[in-house]
Amino acid sequence: MKEPDANSPLTLRDIARQAGVSLATVDRVLHNRPGVRPDTVRRVKETIARNSFQPHVAGAELARGRFRRFAFVMPSGPNLFMQQIQSYLGEMSGWLSARRLAVEMVATDVFDAFVLASSLEALAGEYDGVAVVALDHPSVRAAINDLVDGGAKVVTLVSDVPSSRRHHYVGIDNIAAGRTAGALVGRLVGPRSGKVAIVAGSQGLRDHAERIFGFNQVMASEFPGLNVLPVLEGRDEDERSEQLMSRLLGKHPDVVGLYNVGAGTPGVAKALIDSGREKQVVFVGHDVTVLTRKLLLQGVMDAAISQNPGHEARAAVRVLLALARGEPILSEQEKIRIDIVMRDNLP
Structure with a gap:
């Protein structure tokens, strides 16, 4: 059986194939109809959860025919934590495809205010949303404000610029x-x-x-x-x-x-x-x-x-999507927790 294109939105047929059941069975599980064995219900629900598949959301996006592009402006260089965030974004391909989203990485020197500002300025008019690991500097603040004025939704990630007109900050206290x-x-x-x-x-x-x-x-x-x-x-x-x-x-x-x-x-x-x-x-x-x-x-x-890099990656995308759709941000869901990790409680 042909594998679905990774860049195409997931469908109910894809969920049925992965769960090893018929399309009709998936439909029964989604609508809580009788006649499906408990083990099959569990398998279908696990497949849906694993793919973060929400049929009503995917259907609405397809009906709108709206395709959105988000840019993540990340530090260049060997920062392992930032690499983890990028890796988790890569794992979201199915979730992103179902919502007609594309996430693109922009690597830059976030320690140089003028280089970072120039990188942000180059995104004007190209993206619906931008997440940026930001330096708190007047040039960067101005570049963020220009993106907002141009209609882009802007989220600061890990490091904030609260004096800018960015829409939201995703990160710890x-x-x-x-x-x-x-x-x-x-x-x-x-x-x-x-x-x-x-x-x-x-x-x-x-x-x-x-x-x-x-x-x-x-x-x-x-x-x-x-x-x-x-x-x-x-x-x-x-x-x-x-x-x-x-x-x-x-x-x-x-x-x-x-x-x-x-x-x-x-x-x-x-x-x-x-x-x-x-x-x-x-x-x-x-x-x-x-x-x-x-x-x-x-x-x-x-x-x-x-701080959980997977949570930060998912939160940044969810917040940008909510902003782009004009939907409320679930602040409690997107709050990033601080953990203390020692040798004895390594995850």
């Missing part, structure tokens, strides 16, 4: 995330005194700036015996982060805590291991990736402040 990291570092360091290092991608990224703000709040109010050093900016680059961290560890032998605000984790971890102090320095970072999982298991990293 970053001040709360920073406060959580501060509490973890302070409590895990315990009664020791000493210095605490902070490595960020850029303080121009609002998520990084807010995390640092929350972290410093907790350090100042609850752990005055710990001296927080000036922030190092590694641009989420492994080599740069490693060099900065190596110099800092060489200069400050009394560092007892480390907070890595963004990516660049391989470089930060390598500097710590090379110094031979990975068991003495409390290390808290962000996100559960292949690398942070390994570092947690090895005891190099003590905790990761985690």
Whole structure:
């Protein structure tokens, strides 16, 4: 039997084929009609759920004949968390096709305000919606406002620009995330005194700036015996982060805590291991990736402040679609939760 085109919307016939039942059986299950065995009902419902198939939504989109394009403006470079978001978007192809949606990736340097603004300006008139990992800068703010004025729906993803006219932000409460990291570092360091290092991608990224703000709040109010050093900016680059961290560890032998605000984790971890102090320095970072999982298991990293990349990917698309359709956003469904992950509770 011919496989359905991945770019075509899923149909009831596709669901029937995957579930191994007739089209009539699928119709009976959808309308709760009698005469279908419980095991078959379960199999059909599992197939529908696995494909995120909503026949009434798909039918309405097809009836409108409306095809929409969304752009996701993402950081270039080896940021594993951002790569996870892109991977989850790729897994949504069936869901997207059923709604006549296309999602396209635009990689750019999100640490350079003028490069990012130029990338956003190039999208004008091309897309119905744009999700962007944004730098909080006047040039970026102006580019976002221009997209909105041109009719595009704009969602900021992971890092916000609240002073812009963007329609919605999808991401965690970053001040709360920073406060959580501060509490973890302070409590895990315990009664020791000493210095605490902070490595960020850029303080121009609002998520990084807010995390640092929350972290410093907790350090100042609850752990005055710990001296927080000036922030190092590694641009989420492994080599740069490693060099900065190596110099800092060489200069400050009394560092007892480390907070890595963004990516660049391989470089930060390598500097710590090379110094031979990975068991003495409390290390808290962000996100559960292949690398942070390994570092947690090895005891190099003590905790990761985690946000679900799959949830962020799905939420961003759902919010853009709701905005494009003029439908309400289900705020509770799209709220991104903060998790604390340690070696003992790795998912």
